[in-house]
Amino acid sequence: xxxxxxxVCVGRDMDTDRIIAGRYLRTKDRALWAAHVFEDLDPTLANxxxxxxxxxxxxxxxxxxxxxxxxxxxxxxxxxxxxxxxxRIFFRNAINIGLPLVECPVSCKEGAWVRFNLEEGWAExxxxxxxxxPLSPKMLExxxxxxxxxxxxxxx
Amino acid sequence: xxxxxxxxxxxxxxxxxxVRVDRAFAHDGTGVLTKEAFCEMHCEKIRxxxxxxxxxxxxxxxNNSTTATLxxxxxxxxxxxxxxxxxxxxxxxxxxxxxxxxxxxxxxxxADSHTCTLGAFGAFATGVGATDMAAIWASGGTWFRVPETIxxxxxxxxxxxxxxxxxxxxYVRELGMDGANYRALxxxxxxxxxxxxxxxxxxxxxxxxxxAKAGMFYADRETVGYLAGFGISATxxxxxxxxxxxxxxxxxxxxxxxxxxxxxxxxxxxxxxxAGTPIDQVFVGTCTNGRLADLxxxxxxxxxxxxxxxxxxxxxxxxxxxxxxxxxxxxxLLAAGCVIGIPGCGPCLGAHMGVLGxxxxxxxxxxxxxxxxxxxxxxxxxxSVATAxxxxxxxxxxxxxxxxxx
Numbered sequence: 001x002x003x004x005x006x007x008v009c010v011g012r013d014m015d016t017d018r019i020i021a022g023r024y025l026r027t028k029d030r031a032l033w034a035a036h037v038f039e040d041l042d043p044t045l046a047n048x049x050x051x052x053x054x055x056x057x058x059x060x061x062x063x064x065x066x067x068x069x070x071x072x073x074x075x076x077x078x079x080x081x082x083x084x085x086x087x088r089i090f091f092r093n094a095i096n097i098g099l100p101l102v103e104c105p106v107s108c109k110e111g112a113w114v115r116f117n118l119e120e121g122w123a124e125x126x127x128x129x130x131x132x133x134p135l136s137p138k139m140l141e142x143x144x145x146x147x148x149x150x151x152x153x154x155x156x
Numbered sequence: 157x158x159x160x161x162x163x164x165x166x167x168x169x170x171x172x173x174x175v176r177v178d179r180a181f182a183h184d185g186t187g188v189l190t191k192e193a194f195c196e197m198h199c200e201k202i203r204x205x206x207x208x209x210x211x212x213x214x215x216x217x218x219n220n221s222t223t224a225t226l227x228x229x230x231x232x233x234x235x236x237x238x239x240x241x242x243x244x245x246x247x248x249x250x251x252x253x254x255x256x257x258x259x260x261x262x263x264x265x266x267a268d269s270h271t272c273t274l275g276a277f278g279a280f281a282t283g284v285g286a287t288d289m290a291a292i293w294a295s296g297g298t299w300f301r302v303p304e305t306i307x308x309x310x311x312x313x314x315x316x317x318x319x320x321x322x323x324x325x326x327y328v329r330e331l332g333m334d335g336a337n338y339r340a341l342x343x344x345x346x347x348x349x350x351x352x353x354x355x356x357x358x359x360x361x362x363x364x365x366x367x368a369k370a371g372m373f374y375a376d377r378e379t380v381g382y383l384a385g386f387g388i389s390a391t392x393x394x395x396x397x398x399x400x401x402x403x404x405x406x407x408x409x410x411x412x413x414x415x416x417x418x419x420x421x422x423x424x425x426x427x428x429x430x431a432g433t434p435i436d437q438v439f440v441g442t443c444t445n446g447r448l449a450d451l452x453x454x455x456x457x458x459x460x461x462x463x464x465x466x467x468x469x470x471x472x473x474x475x476x477x478x479x480x481x482x483x484x485x486x487x488x489l490l491a492a493g494c495v496i497g498i499p500g501c502g503p504c505l506g507a508h509m510g511v512l513g514x515x516x517x518x519x520x521x522x523x524x525x526x527x528x529x530x531x532x533x534x535x536x537x538x539x540s541v542a543t544a545x546x547x548x549x550x551x552x553x554x555x556x557x558x559x560x561x562x
Contacts, residue, residue, distance in 0.1 A: 013333050013334065013420070015524075015526045015527075017524075017526040017527070017528065017529050018526065018527060018528075021528060022505045022506050022507045022529065023506065023507060025185060025507070026215065026219075026220075026222055026223045026226060026507070027222060027226075028188065028189075028192065028226070040527060040528045040532070058334055059333055059334035059337060059367060062333060062334065062367060063269065063524065063526060064268075064269050064505075064524075065186060065267055065268055065269040065283045065284065065285050065286075066185070066186070066285070067186070067189055067285035067286040067287060068189070070285070085334060085337055087334070087337065087367060088337065088338055088367070088369055089269055089283055089284060089285055092284060092285060092288055093284075093285035093286075093287065093288070096285060096287035096288055096291075097287060136172055136301070138172070138299060147287070148193075148287045148288070148290075148291055149193055149196045149197050149287060149290075152197045152199075152291060152294065153196075153197060153198055
């Protein structure tokens with residue numbers, strides 16, 4: 001799994017309430033989540049996420065189990081998320097909905113060109129390479145399938 | 157030689173295992189997406205309807221017609237498939253499962269991050285997202301990486317006005333918001349025996365606030381006695397010195413009332429450091445502190461007095477409310493000026509009631525104080541029930557007196 005895009009930097013301990021606020025959860029409208037992603041952090045961010053790689057600090061996606069947080073990022077056009085560590089539920093959710101995650105401690109530069117390769121286990125910010133913690137074969141399989149729903153459908 | 161997680165999941169820490177799930181649940185918040193994912197998987201049958209639960213607790217009763225329609229769809233789905241369905245007003249999922257359903261040694265998975273609450277019974281209980289839950293509905297199982305364990309060794313006993321919530325805030329402060337990420341907590345040591353089930357549920361509940369996958373107590377005489385009260389016969393679990401990645405020692409007799417502020421659960425200090433800070437609202441309830449023991453403690457603090465700020469009390473379940481009524485607690489709280497809400501999650505997630513206005517401060521017994529969680533521009537402080545009660549009486553952060561609670 002290869003991905004690339006411009007870096008968008010967010011801080012550490014980015015909780016799911018800040019990724020998508022509770023007031024937007026009672027709907028099945030994915031576009032609405034994308035429109036309000038990171039709203040309480042920076043209301044202009046949602047419109048600038050298409051084709052980007054979000055680079056977060058440690059403990060990305062902590063807090064509630066709301067899958068809408070990962071969905072909102074993907075729907076807003078985020079290509080992948082890089083962080084030194086992820087909160088475990090967010091981690092599983094992202095893989096399950098087909099949003100690539102790279103666990104490695106890169107230093108973020110806003111707007112820098114970011115590339116990553118999950119099979120090979122690395123990410124690069126402006127050419128500076130960082131070795132990622134490897135994903136399990138099953139996680140890679142789920143990601144390659146495009147998420148757990150298509151993975152499950154293919155298996156049956 | 158194995159930790160409780162290793163014993164229940166059946167593999168050494170660091171390995172990946174496929175396990176059967178004994179209890180799987182979702183609620184009105186996560187169940188909608190779970191149902192969508194399940195249908196998109198083109199699955200017909202729920203593998204184990206008897207072990208599958210749906211609870212309506214998050215925005216219950218519905219706040220508007222959009223929510224109501226989503227809930228109506230999920231309600232019909234649950235009934236048509238023969239799932240264990242619990243409608244509005246029955247209580248919070250984690251509390252209902254603690255009322256004689258979850259047993260020691262079970263694997264419990266919920267589409268809610270505070271599923272770790274049920275580790276208080278010596279179960280491996282953890283939260284997942286909606287799509288993971290859909291796959292569990294379909295297959296009856298899931299995969300886990302067996303977590304390393306952090307042992308929290310408790311000595312002494314709680315004194316003065318300190319209560320189990322202060323222990324929870326203390327360990328989150330020590331570990332930090334991601335200090336236990338991917339790991340399980342095990343509460344061990346001589347100090348455990350003196351903590352009743354209600355307090356253990358409070359401690360296990362906040363494990364996820366340190367990033368932990370689970371927060372577990374070994375089933376002992378207290379656990380067995382509690383379950384016997386629900387007509388269930390259970391056996392104890394003996395710790396066998398499994399290898400922990402880290403050990404944290406806490407002397408319970410050192411604990412004093414604590415408070416979390418600054419929009420971080422791990423920014424914890426003594427209540428007296430914030431004493432005198434004006435507050436606009438007090439909220440007592442949630443899967444952390446909405447149990448009978450909590451309401452009883454609150455009533456002891458408020459008896460014969462009047463609160464100075466709006467004080468919302470939400471019992472964790474119908475049974476909690478009924479018992480509180482029978483014991484005269486409800487009467488005491490009403491006389492003190494509290495508002496009593498419908499059993500459920502209440503204002504905790506800021507979605508349908510008790511929402512804060514800009515610049516308002518709420519002292520809450522819940523588990524999260526993230527920015528804007530209870531309303532844009534509002535601030536949440538987290539404390540024990542005794543601190544919440546004492547502060548409600550003065551309209552400002554107040555250190556509770558030992559005499560008020562014991």
